Amino acid sequence: MEVSMSTLKYADCIAACNECADICDYCATSCLKEDNVAMMARCIRTDMDCAALCRLAAGALARESEHAVAICQLCAQVCEACAEECEKHDHDHCQRCATACRRCAEACQKMAA
């Protein structure tokens, strides 16, 4: 039988959470390779929080959890904070991460509305 993510109830929000988690994880690793790592410390820390919360949110949404709305509200908040931090840095991985975080925050807010 063909698998289709679109059969999941909150497919769009799940996709945004997965993407954001992956891009945050990649941003953290990439920040650790930058010349001035010390300047990236806060970005790395918020990337870790954001990735963890996005993966938890994706799972809760896929399980159609009773707590999905509350989890998405918190996820949106952490995504916004991560986007704000990433936007301060010119590195491609940070700019891309900011975009993924804004998109995920929006998807989570829409889901929670």
Added chain:
Amino acid sequence: MEVSMSTLKYADCIAACNECADICDYCATSCLKEDNVAMMARCIRTDMDCAALCRLAAGALARESEHAVAICQLCAQVCEACAEECEKHDHDHCQRCATACRRCAEACQKMAA
């Protein structure tokens, strides 16, 4: 800046892991709504293992972890076990889950090769 998952080194394997995790989480929830839940107990338990390992693998791949190969090898093994269990059940969610697990196992084996 545009986000593109395809910029990630192991994009295909990451996508397969995310999809498999989501479908496993959905399968677990759906199994719990079936008439004969007792018959689905092993499926639910292996879904939980598989979802957890696929999410961990996606993160390790996105971080380009030194342990990504070893993690993908274990992930492939658990995905195969989950597919075998899911294939025993006729429910749509189980059949779809088996397909996602096989696909993820293949992607993980290819990555680890």
Added chain:
Amino acid sequence: MEVSMSTLKYADCIAACNECADICDYCATSCLKEDNVAMMARCIRTDMDCAALCRLAAGALARESEHAVAICQLCAQVCEACAEECEKHDHDHCQRCATACRRCAEACQKMAA
């Protein structure tokens, strides 16, 4: 050098979160072995949510995350919901889980205060 969890800033809350996660995971597995699994479906689902959130909270606390307070607030809320569901069932694992959930909710509320 000797390891001591007590060197961690939020050691008590971290310990409560770890314990609650483990007891919830054990409760989910035990519920799946009960004669009337269908009656335990909601308990299993809330166990999964609670375990996932408690593990995420333990990590955020150990990393002294900026978002630890917000995460603990949500964790307390999900622990309360899990305790309420578990208290409905006479099984030892459910009653123990309810106790661990109440204890963790209290630790998280105290941390977030």
Added chain:
Amino acid sequence: MEVSMSTLKYADCIAACNECADICDYCATSCLKEDNVAMMARCIRTDMDCAALCRLAAGALARESEHAVAICQLCAQVCEACAEECEKHDHDHCQRCATACRRCAEACQKMAA
């Protein structure tokens, strides 16, 4: 009803995994505050892998997963690698992390034997 972690089948191994995860998460955060962060990059990355795997192992053990042995084998391997990296650094948090990683590796090997 009184909660007791000692009622769990693999209580010792679960406790070692939880402790190791927490100490790794704390080590990662502490490394990011060191003067020479660049020198700590590999330590931070292995801390992330180790924390994630230890939390997954604790959950699998608590659920008495069929895959607990295979997961503990991989967990032991990643803990050893993390201990080796941490031992290179004189910081207290790294030395403590190395001890926790060795202890967890031993507990996981014993469980998997």
